Structure formats: structure tokens, C-alpha cells
Amino acid sequence: MGYIKYEEKGKIGTITLNNEKQRNALSLELIKEFDVLLSEIARDRRVNVVVIQAEGKVFSSGHNLREIDGRPEEEVRHLFDECQILMENLRKIPQVVIAKVHGIATAAGCQLVAASDLAIASEEAKFAAPGVHIGLFCSTPAVFISRNLGRKKAAELLFTGDFISAEEALIHGLVNKVVPHDQLDEETEKFAASVARHSLPVLEIGKKQFYTQLQFEDFDALRYSSKVISESSQLPDAVEGIKAFLEKRPAQWSDRREEALKGESIS
Structure with missing residues (x-):
């Protein structure tokens, strides 16, 4: 057992x-x-x-x-x-x-x-x-x-x-x-x-960013995080989420693995 x-x-x-x-x-x-x-x-x-x-x-x-x-x-x-x-x-x-x-x-x-x-x-x-x-x-x-x-x-x-x-x-x-x-x-x-309820690719990127930035001095952390958020803005779920917010409708998450794989360049 x-x-x-x-x-x-x-x-x-x-x-x-x-x-x-x-x-x-x-x-x-x-x-x-x-x-x-x-x-x-x-x-x-x-x-x-x-x-x-x-x-x-x-x-x-x-x-x-x-x-x-x-x-x-x-x-x-x-x-x-x-x-x-x-x-x-x-x-x-x-x-x-x-x-x-x-x-x-x-x-x-x-x-x-x-x-x-x-x-x-x-x-x-x-x-x-x-x-x-x-x-x-x-x-x-x-x-x-x-x-x-x-x-x-x-x-x-x-x-x-x-x-x-x-x-x-x-x-x-x-x-x-x-x-x-x-x-x-x-x-x-x-x-x-x-x-x-949130997108898994977004949670995945966020989890990695959260723990990584904790290791840095304040402005090194901010530089790293600025890179992450800029790259993340191009991912399908970010595009969909922003459009959904502006259009005042629920977002439809893709939760596709390829989104997270694109995000692996974020380091």
C-alpha cells in the first residue's frame, strides 16, 4: 500500500x-x-x-x-x-x-x-x-x-x-x-x-518570478521583473485577459503548455 x-x-x-x-x-x-x-x-x-x-x-x-x-x-x-x-x-x-x-x-x-x-x-x-x-x-x-x-x-x-x-x-x-x-x-x-480559476501558464510564470526576484537586491529584482512582465504581455493568455477586461467579459484561458514553454526564456 x-x-x-x-x-x-x-x-x-x-x-x-x-x-x-x-x-x-x-x-x-x-x-x-x-x-x-x-x-x-x-x-x-x-x-x-x-x-x-x-x-x-x-x-x-x-x-x-x-x-x-x-x-x-x-x-x-x-x-x-x-x-x-x-x-x-x-x-x-x-x-x-x-x-x-x-x-x-x-x-x-x-x-x-x-x-x-x-x-x-x-x-x-x-x-x-x-x-x-x-x-x-x-x-x-x-x-x-x-x-x-x-x-x-x-x-x-x-x-x-x-x-x-x-x-x-x-x-x-x-x-x-x-x-x-x-x-x-x-x-x-x-x-x-x-x-x-486563473490560467496555469500565468500562475507558472508568476510562481517562478516571485521566488526568483526574492534572491535579488531591490532594483536588480525590479529589472528582472520588468523583463518578465514585458515578455509575459505577449503570451496568448495575457492578450486574452487584457482584452476580456477591457471588453468587460470573462477571460477564456487556453492553459496550453506551449505558452509556458515560450515563457521559459524568462530567467
Whole structure:
């Protein structure tokens, strides 16, 4: 039996972590299965948004420590290298990724939330980077945690190892929305639909531009972004979208892969 499930509804695909017995740990097998699925989703281009959720009480407890305990360094490095590939694919796929967090997300589970493009959480969700408690600092989760939260709050999460509430996660930028637990499904569907209604080629270009410009100094970022928006203005969905706006009618997106391929010159 696989460790994840996948289903599509319209332009929204939902990945469900399905290993409640191991608290949805990011084991090597789960990571590889997850990565293969992401590659298929990116290739097929049937959906515009990917929602990541989990079954059971825990969203994800992070890595399976049994795959680290007593293992030689090269085996441990292989585990983290595979997880790195997964995180890179979350960033590279054209779809916008939304983490839907209903319960506890710790260590690499918290990293998964932070690495997603957007996140929505139940009021009952909690987040932690507890590696310091077991003598293995959460070095890899720290990368995305420190790029979501303010520096002092990120340091607090990492150096204390203690939980923060969903409300704290919202205030400090780890999640976009916090909703009542019994409304999480409905609110996530609305949130995902607000993104999925747009053109996939446009979302793909926008996702790449957003993360790329963050690496630059302000005016280098502006120069790069000016190039992107100028080139993007010539793409079929931009032409259609502008015409539709001026003509006061709904746009008819093509969602054709060739549009995105044209956009690959944008770098």
C-alpha cells in the first residue's frame, strides 16, 4: 500500500499523506512516492492547484527517526538529499501548492508547510521544530522556517523546540489563514478555488518570478521583473485577459503548455 493518495476535482488536485501509523512521517519511501507524483502532476498539467493534507491526528511528524538512528552518515545524507529534491519539486512545479494543516506539524512536517506556496490551518493545528530536544537541531526545516517567519520568531521556534499555535503561526507568517476546525475542508476548497480559476501558464510564470526576484537586491529584482512582465504581455493568455477586461467579459484561458514553454526564456 502506498503512503499517499491523490485525487482531482476540477482544477484542484489533492495529495493526502496516508500513513497515520507513523504519524505521516516523511520516510524515504513516502518522499520518493511523493516526488514521483509531483512530477506526474507537473507533466500532465490537468490541475492549477495542489492541496497537501493528511489523515489521522497529525499532519506530519517530520522524518522517521528510525531511518537516522544508528545509520551511517552516507545513508542519512541520502535521506536528506531525497527530501531536498522533494522540496525543490514543490517549488518547481507549475501548480500553486497549498498546505492544509489540521493538526500537529513538526520538524520536516513544519518544513513542508513552510515550503508550500500557501498554507491554511485549523485552529487546532500546532507547529514546532523540536530537533533541539533530541540533540539534532532542525537545520533543514530552519531554511524554510526562517524564510517565512521573522528572524526572532524563527529563532525562538528553532532554539526552544516548543510548539506555537495556529494563531501565532498566522501572526508571524507561517500560514495564510486560520479557520475553525469544522470549516477547514470548506475554507480550503474556497481558498484553492480562488487560485485555481486563473490560467496555469500565468500562475507558472508568476510562481517562478516571485521566488526568483526574492534572491535579488531591490532594483536588480525590479529589472528582472520588468523583463518578465514585458515578455509575459505577449503570451496568448495575457492578450486574452487584457482584452476580456477591457471588453468587460470573462477571460477564456487556453492553459496550453506551449505558452509556458515560450515563457521559459524568462530567467
